[in-house]
Amino acid sequence: MPQRKIIHIDMDAFYAAVEQRDNPELRGKAIAVGGSERRGVITTASYEARKYGIGSAMPGFKAKQLYDKIIFVKPRFQAYKEVSNQIRTIFHKYTDIIEPLSLDEAFLDVTENKINEPIATEVAKKIKQDVKSITDLTCSAGVSYCKFLAKIASDMNKPDGLTVIKPHQAEKFLETLPVKKFFGVGKVTAKKMHSMGIETGADLKRLSKVEISERFGKMGAYFYDIVRGIDNRPVKPDRIRKSLAVERTLEFNVDDYEDAENIMTKILEEFYRRLKKAQNYGRTITLKLKSADFKIITRSSSRNYFIRNEEEIKSIALKLLFENLDEVAPVRLIGLSASNLEKEQKEEEGQNGQMKLF
Numbered sequence: 445m446p447q448r449k450i451i452h453i454d455m456d457a458f459y460a461a462v463e464q465r466d467n468p469e470l471r472g473k474a475i476a477v478g479g480s481e482r483r484g485v486i487t488t489a490s491y492e493a494r495k496y497g498i499g500s501a502m503p504g505f506k507a508k509q510l511y512d513k514i515i516f517v518k519p520r521f522q523a524y525k526e527v528s529n530q531i532r533t534i535f536h537k538y539t540d541i542i543e544p545l546s547l548d549e550a551f552l553d554v555t556e557n558k559i560n561e562p563i564a565t566e567v568a569k570k571i572k573q574d575v576k577s578i579t580d581l582t583c584s585a586g587v588s589y590c591k592f593l594a595k596i597a598s599d600m601n602k603p604d605g606l607t608v609i610k611p612h613q614a615e616k617f618l619e620t621l622p623v624k625k626f627f628g629v630g631k632v633t634a635k636k637m638h639s640m641g642i643e644t645g646a647d648l649k650r651l652s653k654v655e656i657s658e659r660f661g662k663m664g665a666y667f668y669d670i671v672r673g674i675d676n677r678p679v680k681p682d683r684i685r686k687s688l689a690v691e692r693t694l695e696f697n698v699d700d701y702e703d704a705e706n707i708m709t710k711i712l713e714e715f716y717r718r719l720k721k722a723q724n725y726g727r728t729i730t731l732k733l734k735s736a737d738f739k740i741i742t743r744s745s746s747r748n749y750f751i752r753n754e755e756e757i758k759s760i761a762l763k764l765l766f767e768n769l770d771e772v773a774p775v776r777l778i779g780l781s782a783s784n785l786e787k788e789q790k791e792e793e794g795q796n797g798q799m800k801l802f
Contacts, residue, residue, distance in 0.1 A: 447611065449564035450679060451552045452586040452594035453571060455531070456603035458548035459488035459524055461581050463517050475515045478766060479504030484702060485759075487519065487766045491603060501759035519701075521770035527579050534574045538567055543679045546745055547767055549598075551591055553679040565608050572606065588614070590675035592748065595627045614673030619646040628666065628749040630756065636660075645671045662786070663749060677748070688724060689732075690715040691779025697736045699774035701766065707778055708765050709758075715780050716754050725750040726782030729757060731764035734777035743768045750786045757782075 455461070459477040464470045474493035479486040479502070486507055489498045496511040507514050528547040535542050541553035554567045561567050568585040575583050582604040586597025589611050597607035609617055622644055624634040640659065642648050648656070648671045657664035669675065690711055698704050719725055729751065730744040745760045761780055769775065 446555055448553065448589050448678075449555045449567075450588060450591055450594045451554055451564060451568050451571070452591070452598040453531075453535070453550055453552065453568075453575075453583050454586075454598045454602075455548035455575075455581060455583045457488055457490050457494075458527075458581075459519065460490035460493075460517075462523055462527055463520075464490060465580055466523070470515065470517070473515055474498070474511055474513065475517050476504065476507050477517050477519050478701075479507060480516050481505060481508050484705070485762050485766075487763060501762070519766065521767065524767070525771070527581065530579055531575060531583075534571060534578065537574070538571060540681075541679050542681055546763075551594065551679045565606070568606055568608075572604075590673070591677050591679065592627055592670055592675040593617075593673065596621070596625065611673070618671050618673060619644065619649060621645045623648055626667075626670065628663070628670070628747070630749075630753060632753065633660070633663070666749070688718060688722065688726065688783075688785060689779055689781035690718060691732060691777060693777045694775070697774035697776050698778075699769075701769055704765055704769055704775065704778065705762060708761060708780070711778060711780055712754075712758050712761055715761075715782075716757060719757075719782060724782075724785050724787045725752045726786070727751065727784035728782065729760045729764070730781045730783060731761060731768060732777070732779035732781065733768060733772045733775050734779075735772035736774050736776050738776075739772050741768065741772055744783075746784070751782070 460475055463475060463477060472492060474496065475490045476486045476493055476498060477488045478484055481504055484504050486500055486502045486504060488500055493514060498507045498510055498514060504516060524547055535550060535552055538559060539552050539554050539557045543551040554564050557567055564587050568587050572583055572585055575581060584598050584602045584605040586594040586607050588594040588597055588609040593609045593614060597609050600607040623629055623637050623642055648667060653668050656668045660667055692707065692711055694707065698707065727750055728744050728746040730742050732740065732742050734740045743764050745764060751757055
């Protein structure tokens with residue numbers, strides 16, 4: 445088998461960048477898409493706003509406290525989707541092995557690609573050029589032999605970055621990388637690692653497989669492999685999922701985001717209670733919406749770890765709702781599910797003693 449070549453493409457401050465592109469008066473200014481001074485959650489902040497600590501999933505009132513000149517911009521769902529479709533079309537020019545993570549990011553397997561370019565970095569450069577030429581927006585690309593490293597690489601030189609991590613560079617790179625930057629290490633796990641004196645990949649690597657499993661449970665095997673640059677997950681365009689779900693048929697049809705957000709908040713409370721009671725968390729969160737004329741859509745967001753944190757689940761759910769409500773509004777049903785469940789992975793773990801992700 446040839447060495448896999450994977451690219452992770454991530455648009456730069458996507459929604460905010462679209463707004464600044466389409467409205468010259470917003471360029472160079474601190475803006476937040478979504479939210480308001482009183483309520484609502486910010487979905488994307490411009491890089492100018494991020495300098496003040498303003499970011500996605502932050503309440504609008506808090507953003508106002510951090511920078512009182514922040515400009516709140518009403519989201520234009522259709523505009524973002526149109527650009528996302530343009531980007532997907534560009535991806536398909538190079539490969540059909542595409543795993544979308546959201547409207548603005550995706551994994552691409554370009555081991556064998558449509559332009560017969562043997563160097564993945566060159567493919568990434570061409571994709572970046574096409575995105576800029578066609579959408580007048582920038583994206584950042586990470587190139588490596590596995591998804592984990594490609595994902596980390598795309599975030600290293602934002603905006604408009606291109607970072608390559610080659611196989612022979614992986615272990616040294618990971619040894620110097622702070623553990624808080626490991627994809628899959630959240631704030632709670634990072635804090636736990638720091639309390640154990642684990643600050644970098646090199647510190648984590650000193651633990652034996654038994655020690656790391658004792659300290660971090662099922663994620664231990666994942667950490668043991670990943671710090672050594674081992675990640676055999678393929679780019680998967682399609683997945684079959686088992687799930688745990690909560691959904692509500694609404695008394696009245698809803699087409700306003702703030703009303704839908706209030707309903708989602710109640711659904712989230714019940715959803716998290718069920719996950720916690722079952723002690724069965726998933727790697728994928730899926731939103732289900734049914735329109736007044738019974739059209740159904742589902743949209744998902746995945747991680748390479750089981751999502752146990754309630755606030756993270758809330759952030760994912762609200763982002764999915766924000767991105768997709770207008771596609772079927774007014775809606776008569778809203779649902780939320782978790783799939784790629786923890787307890788459904790036991791058979792895979794038993795096959796080779798290693799945790800398979802996704």
